[in-house]
Amino acid sequence: MGSSEGALGGPRKEPQIGSQIASLQACGLVVDVPGRADGQPLDFTVEKGQIWGVLGPNGAGKTTLLHTLAGLRQPRKGEVRLGSQSLSSLKRRAVSQQLGLVFQERQDGFPATVLETALIGRHPWLSPWQMESGKDLALARDALARLDMAPFEDRLVSSLSGGERQRVAIATVLTQAPHTWLLDEPTNHLDLRHQVSVLKLLAQQASEGRAVFMCLHDLNLAARWCDHLLLLFPDGEARWGRAGEMLDVALLERLYDQKLTTVEADGAPVFVPAR
Numbered sequence: 001m002g003s004s005e006g007a008l009g010g011p012r013k014e015p016q017i018g019s020q021i022a023s024l025q026a027c028g029l030v031v032d033v034p035g036r037a038d039g040q041p042l043d044f045t046v047e048k049g050q051i052w053g054v055l056g057p058n059g060a061g062k063t064t065l066l067h068t069l070a071g072l073r074q075p076r077k078g079e080v081r082l083g084s085q086s087l088s089s090l091k092r093r094a095v096s097q098q099l100g101l102v103f104q105e106r107q108d109g110f111p112a113t114v115l116e117t118a119l120i121g122r123h124p125w126l127s128p129w130q131m132e133s134g135k136d137l138a139l140a141r142d143a144l145a146r147l148d149m150a151p152f153e154d155r156l157v158s159s160l161s162g163g164e165r166q167r168v169a170i171a172t173v174l175t176q177a178p179h180t181w182l183l184d185e186p187t188n189h190l191d192l193r194h195q196v197s198v199l200k201l202l203a204q205q206a207s208e209g210r211a212v213f214m215c216l217h218d219l220n221l222a223a224r225w226c227d228h229l230l231l232l233f234p235d236g237e238a239r240w241g242r243a244g245e246m247l248d249v250a251l252l253e254r255l256y257d258q259k260l261t262t263v264e265a266d267g268a269p270v271f272v273p274a275r
């Protein structure tokens with residue numbers, strides 16, 4: 001995508017893949033999980049084209065980490081960087097052109113339709129008070145169609161089911177077109193077909209040069225779709241690396257404090273909790 005004319009006439013910055021990608025990095029990062037000792041500092045880079053999964057039991061700090069990477073929480077130690085710059089030195093607008101966040105829980109602050117909500121994704125790319133253009137509308141409608149939400153565009157978000165709301169949240173970030181997607185349980189509330197179609201969409205985003213970093217509770221979806229995994233233990237221990245190295249049964253059993261049985265399907269391991 002190149003630059004184009006904004007609705008108010010000025011040149012408009014558009015999302016670009018490639019030269020402007022700034023990789024998200026955790027540098028000696030200790031997330032501030034209340035009441036927990038520092039644990040192990042995190043040092044990793046989410047490179048373009050990669051799909052990262054964050055695994056760990058309830059309360060391990062997955063959401064806290066995601067919010068810290070998005071700049072919504074201060075780290076206890078270390079820093080988050082976007083390329084060569086510290087996240088804390090960047091303006092919020094610049095950050096939101098690079099990072100898109102799909103929250104686990106969201107409140108509908110004021111009544112908005114599905115289309116109005118998806119259009120919020122364009123805000124990082126518009127000047128203050130600049131109206132959305134026909135191109136912005138087209139991007140939002142295209143994103144809604146890719147999440148099977150086109151027929152709902154005039155519905156109030158508050159009237160949607162949990163899975164429909166989740167698809168609108170993902171369509172909003174698709175409209176935003178960030179370089180790096182941060183997602184907290186993106187398959188929450190989704191039926192099986194939509195789980196797979198959302199993961200396919202994320203895989204496509206990565207194959208186009210973006211990056212994906214998501215918390216998942218479903219170990220098997222992570223095993224199937226992620227090329228890198230970060231394992232967060234409740235005491236602050238962490239392991240990260242290529243998925244093949246992290247999908248070690250003994251390690252995963254220790255992570256979840258749960259015995260597992262492994263079978264193979266379609267060339268990928270499937271982990272079943274032992275009774």
Ligand SMILES: Nc1ncnc2c1ncn2[C@@H]1O[C@H](COP(=O)(O)OP(=O)(O)OP(=O)(O)O)[C@@H](O)[C@H]1O
Pocket residue numbers: 033034056057058059060061062063064065
């Ligand atoms: N504002 C807060 N005050 C006190 N404790 C908090 C606060 N926010 C988070 N915590 C605690 O920090 C820990 C990590 O929370 P977090 O939501 O990051 O976990 P999680 O790994 O995402 O869990 P889940 O799998 O249940 O979503 C939890 O024990 C949580 O209770």
